[in-house]
Amino acid sequence: MAGKQINDGVTFVLLGATGDLTKKKLLPAIYHLVAKGKARHFAIIGASRKKTSMDSIINSAKKYVKNGKKEVWDNIAKRAVYTSLDFYKKEDYVQLKKVVKETELRWKLPGKMIVYLATLPAHFEVITKHLEAYHMCKHKKEWPRVVYEKPFGHDLKSAKKINKTIRKIFEEKHIYRIDHYLGKEFVENISLVRFTNRILEPLWNKDHIEQVQIYINEDIGIDGRGGYYDKYGVVRDMVQNHLLQLAALIAMEPPKDLSGDAIRDRKVDAFKRMRIHDLLLGQYQGYLKEKNVAKGSITPTFAALHLRISNKRWKGVPFLLMSGKKLPKREAGIHIKFKRVACLLPMCPEDTNSLSIRIQPNEGITFQINGKVPGKSFVTPIKLDFCQSCVFGPNTPEAYETLLHYVMQGDQAAFVRQDGIEAAWKVVDRALARSKTVYKYKQGSTGPTELKMWNTKHKIRWKT
Template identity: 50%
Template sequence: MNNCTFIIMGATGDLAKRKLIPAIYNLIVKNKINKCAIVGVARSEQKSKALLNLSKPFIKRKEKSVLNKLEKAFHYISIDFNDFSEYKKIVHTLDEVEKKQGLSGNRLFYLATLPEQFDSITKHLSKSNLTKTKGWSRVVYEKPFGNDLKSAKKINKCIQRVFKEDQVYRVDHYLSKEIVENIVFIRFANTVFEPLWNRKYVDNVQIVLSEKLGVEKRGNFYDKTGALRDVVQNHLLQLLALTAMEEPERLSADNIRDEKARILKKVKTKDVLLGQYEQYTKESNVEKNSRTETFAALHLEINNTRWKGVPFFLKTGKKLEKNQVSILIQFKRPKCLLDPCPEATNRLEIRIQPDLGFAIELNAKSPGESKTMPVKMNFCHSCLFAANTPSAYETVLQAVINGDQSRFVRNDEIEYQWKAIDRIKSKKHNVHTYKQGSDGPKALEKFTKQHNMRWNV
């Protein structure tokens, strides 16, 4: 039956307020779930209705009947996550709510908490028998999943003692964006691309995630984390793995994740450039002498037959000139049969934010002249599907309910990603200051010249 109980651990946080509760609302509106209960759990004392009201500004297209349904389904419990005895409150509430609302016992536990609490919550959920139910029981872990390889392995070992892998859903919400899922379809549903998707025809690959915002109110967290751990370890390396993976045997969760893991295992770091925006150390809850990076540009290579020698350039940063998330496949120059030779090369750009879609750039004849000019063939995803495109967290929750793990990260992927980051962090790198609103440190010019490339995204 298409019903379940959502148990949100960390229900007073921004993620629950801005993303999870609005996503559940949308699932109800679209009849994706027939019946549900929502049990919010956190430390602070709150009234259920007051907590739910904090989410309402983030709910679009409000319908009074659905809001009433959401209010009746919502319950809140205050507990100390580290105190096992308090989990009795959750047991009692779930038994009461599921019986009253005629739910089948399907339970979705969403850990929207700090990673330091994963270990304790996981053990207590199991010990209290909350995950033993007549329906299915699934647990969702929100990033960051550890802060290095050692901590990630510790969390994974704890989870493996308690849950089977098919019950575990590790979220990287970028994987649930519609256009990111499209990467697989662009490659494997179109014969025009796959034969060219290799070192013979690809000059380089560029993956960029840039933000205009700074650390905002996340100073305490971000200063201990930095761009490498916050963005590169998860979002960018997952986008790289999706872009570079071999064709899976089938488009199933295990097959896709097998191929991504094989790519992540083969990633080698060739060069690193780090930066920090001006005035970062004056941000709230940031150390005055902090050398935490808010910018990173990497040159990576994948040591396999398909990609050997092809540079993968990753770039991310805060307080940059624009908000952008995109992937660019830069193809090699064709054999020159014209005079003058074409200046532009073919490229495929996959735009993830802000304007979803993809574009192919080709060379065509310039009217009235014997030379070429670049022309762009553009697909605007948001123009065609905007109203029907679910939010990333709507897709996350629906996938967990359906038992579809293809959009989630497996334990071995997590560990390969941390290995790559730990190798970078083990070496000393200069952290270059850059102006807010720029495209990064001045040293980026040297980086691009050294690698004979130009950022085209």
């Protein structure tokens, strides 16, 4: 991913600065950008409703950076300012504008702002309107750059409404709709693995691939986010963005190049061809006792989906997607199962070739082939394994560090465009419009007991 390096400085404006996202992800990401010299001339303005200070927020973020250096944190702290901001009070934006101007003058910054809305989507429209009304974001070519955190809306209708508001004010080149999964190292690697390897690209179709599995499983629950999660559930929180984005990267037709719009054009084409044919939903036992979860809620915390893509390349190939909370382990990956070859041996191999992409943990790629057992007349599966940390070391950048750096560079390839957001919501809305039972499952299990029958129906054995 290429982009322009920022040499003359940038101003980070973090709206929702007291939230977990800022403490756990955004400030640690800025720390690493500063420590690696990718952000030398900068300032940070944090804004939120609470009465606090940037020193307090920064101190709460330090535990999320392993072996953090005092001099780096001190550099960040001296360039950081906090101001109280009620998103719905016009006068607070006057103060915010004043703080930004004073801070940029102090540090001799050029007015290149990255405004990060680390808030719920319900606030996106009012914040955007107020930023415009108080001339917080005067357009200077491709600046400012405004980042909208996921989820982007609650359904297609709300996503269109938000898009309509922000597109009245900003051009698409100013807008960065974030999906942090697209910043993960091995998600970025999907296109490169596919389009730079002769042994894969000619086989990337219905003639050679039997099925595609994509999974993002978590061993934790809703982690104190009952008020948010109960309104969204796993389909809106994980399927609409992360899982469908991964499916689109696997399914898309070859782009003319690997630039931002070329990739996003092809992903939108893939979204438009997607249909969810079957959906199994579950909710872990004990969910209803979580804080801020509505009484009798049927919000799902587990989903298994059978997706089809109606084009020539993928006709008849099932894309099987799964995500859930309170499952046995935290893992995410993609498993591509190839079709069986004609067997010429008395004892044929039990399994076919496969390509597995491990997104987390232990990022890497495993290619399974069949080979002869020494001294025997039969074959056995052999795994050809690439371990990223074994080759490149353990210090792979976190997703938010990567994505913030892309925003600084003006590289939009890993961000979601308006038509992509709306096309993905259309896929999900069709599925959620059907009445579905939500089955209970035990915490620490692999999902509802009904999953076994669902797997048999779709001829799937999950490689998780």
